[in-house]
Amino acid sequence: MPASAPSAPATRSERKHAAIIAAAAEVFLDMGYDRASMDEIAARSSVSKQTVYKHFSSKDLLFVAVVTEMMDEAGAAVHRAPPNLRDRAELEAFLLDYGIRIQTVALTPGLMQLRRLVISEVQRFPELARELYARGAGRAIGTMGALFETLREDKLLAFDDAAETAAQLNWLLMGEPVNRVMMLGNDAIPTTAEIRRHTKAAIATFLAAFLHPEQC
């Protein structure tokens, strides 16, 4: 279901659309792009192949819909309205909460398999990988960079370049777990306790570097 419409799809056509995307996600992630068939997707979404083609005129377009849908749903779960932070304690609590949330949402078997699939198809579908970048790390870095500009005005953070600073936070949080899961498989997805410990260390480093001198 699209991030912009969190209530149940209203019409029969919208429900079918959502069912096809959900089934397609399963099939693409299980079988990869080449082995996924529109027949299998139709069967798993309990509609005719004709109906699948009415909604998505090609396997290619359906693949794009799966990637954008999964990334937007994840993004909606990670990103919230900009918080109103008044002091160091509130900033720290927000960053810990954000750090745990982004890892909990992103480090799932489905999203990690999507990432592997998109990376393996980057030469055939370069636009798709660009979408995943924009809706994943790109969105996280952009959103946090905008917040950091406000926090600099409020003398909570001090830094030169908001985008670079937001990218550093992103990779302090995501670099090690994402790389481990990419390489070592989904068994390497961290536990809640591991995410919590890793996040505390990442936020401590971030604040040591960027907390505004007036807050120290």
Add this chain to the structure above:
Amino acid sequence: MPASAPSAPATRSERKHAAIIAAAAEVFLDMGYDRASMDEIAARSSVSKQTVYKHFSSKDLLFVAVVTEMMDEAGAAVHRAPPNLRDRAELEAFLLDYGIRIQTVALTPGLMQLRRLVISEVQRFPELARELYARGAGRAIGTMGALFETLREDKLLAFDDAAETAAQLNWLLMGEPVNRVMMLGNDAIPTTAEIRRHTKAAIATFLAAFLHPEQC
């Protein structure tokens, strides 16, 4: 040529072995695992298919040899004997040099394509991805973690967990550029000037968090 034998392979058999691996690297990176053939690899290395099989009894084993060879060669170019660092200025110069070196070595079209290929085959060849992890980020984090233990004794750095601290340095340096190249393609490989600027920012953050108080 193996990292442990930087001089030219001595025997005819060793030269053939090296030529087959070099040709196989080209073929695997160009065509992917499935489409790569032992015939093509034999042709490009100017030996008979029989000779290829004498050296590598299967395509699978040849793929493993290519990955370990490329990673060990890269590792040998990144990692040097532990430096003898006496003060903050030497530490900072070493970290800047290391940061620029690891990015310059790793962010090449060949190694980035190897990474994509291994990620796309992680379900079929999980041991191969584990090798890439161990010889890539795992080696970098292990080597730096060991150095950091010494630097803590020498009161140049202060931290709780050497492995976590080394992982943070690794991802401050590698997270953003590797993710961009994975997703946006080899056109996103940073220039020397971009690597230098990015490294300065990463090392500044690292030292703000971990420089020993006696050095501040």
